[in-house]
Amino acid sequence: MKRFALVLLMLVFGLLFMASFASAEAAPPRPPRQSNGLALTPPMGWNSWNKFGCDINESVIRAAADAMVSSGMKGAGYQYVVIDDCWHGERDLNGDIQADPKRFPSGIKALADYIHGKGLKFGIYSDAGKKTCAGRPGSRGYEYQDARQYAAWGVDYLKYDWCSTYSQDAKSTYETMSDALRASGRPIVFSLCEWGQNKPWLWGETIGNLWRMSGDIYDGWESREGRENGMTNILDMQQGLEGYAGPGHWNDPDMLEVGNGGMTFEEYKSHFSLWAVLAAPLMAGNDLARMSEETKSILTNKEIIAVDQDALGVQGHRIAKNGDDEVWAKPLQGGGRAIVLFNRGKETHKIGVTWETLGYPAALGLSVRDLWSHKNLSKAKGSFAADVPPHGVVMIRVEA
Structure with a gap:
């Protein structure tokens, strides 16, 4: 009788284990985590x-x-x-x-x-x-x-x-x-x-x-x-x-x-x-x-x-480098570009960027705004260049 009870108990435990395993197997997968909807522009x-x-x-x-x-x-x-x-x-x-x-x-x-x-x-x-x-x-x-x-x-x-x-x-x-x-x-x-x-x-x-x-x-x-x-x-x-x-x-x-x-x-x-x-x-x-x-x-x-804070939310990157002279650019909402002419050197350098490098047609005329002097510069076609101080930048915004 004791032996029968032991066998029965083992059978019950086995069935419970199998049921729990089957339940775990049948559980739906956790849905993928979604964004919290915050910081739509950089904090x-x-x-x-x-x-x-x-x-x-x-x-x-x-x-x-x-x-x-x-x-x-x-x-x-x-x-x-x-x-x-x-x-x-x-x-x-x-x-x-x-x-x-x-x-x-x-x-x-x-x-x-x-x-x-x-x-x-x-x-x-x-x-x-x-x-x-x-x-x-x-x-x-x-x-x-x-x-x-x-x-x-x-x-x-x-x-x-x-x-x-x-x-x-x-x-x-x-x-x-x-x-x-x-x-x-x-x-x-x-x-x-x-x-x-x-x-x-x-x-x-x-x-x-x-x-x-x-x-x-x-x-x-x-x-x-x-x-x-x-x-x-x-x-x-x-x-x-x-x-x-x-x-x-x-x-x-x-x-x-x-x-x-x-x-x-x-x-x-x-x-x-x-x-x-x-x-x-x-x-x-x-x-x-x-x-x-x-x-x-x-x-x-x-x-x-x-x-x-531009709503397009694109991170800019370096698009040109020649020794200490670099050009960094960021696409903006509406089709414009923010451009940083960056001089890592210890002397003033003239640094330029072509429209083709920015993805624009060479013949396109663009308005140019200097973001540190807060001045509109002459409209440019094909390229833009400026004297950049040592360890300094010229930052412009160009738009059609």
């Missing part, structure tokens, strides 16, 4: 890291929001005020992340409300690992809980870093936070700060809205010993990635260094012009409350910002 704003690093508090962030409005940056299109690393305190008994009580005594919700009251949007930072790059609590294992907290605080933008991730799979890790943000019930732009190690441009389009494709930028013209990723080095990394960018999903060559003191005025103009022709996110990284008029004139150049 514009300010981030605390490049200038302040960990030396942040609520007064610094409020001052940046105030200056974004009073300087004219808000009027020029900047929206997001983003706190980077070091805002974190500890998790409470329920596991909810808290702000550092000394740096942010009023709390993150009050800060978000202040920024929203200025007509701006609020961004925050976390990390895909157990710890952030500065050793604060990361979101690994708390993705949905943190996303709910961010939504409750009124967060509009999340920068999600890649420190302390060890053997984690990048794509699935970012998918988890992407799903958590969507489940939070609040539209939150998702910035993948993965440094390009796992080629996020190949898989990031429906996961996030922008992805870093290099390590951190530093405030210099080019790499030097001990400091990688100068401005021109990151620029070169962008060539060939233009096909992966478009409305809602952008290659991110990192935040702007304009006004931080490591480059000249001409070099900063080049930096801003090239980021615009790349359809890059324009996230200022300087001290907005104390910026010079020169810095303000760069960051609030509405004609160049219009190139970056």
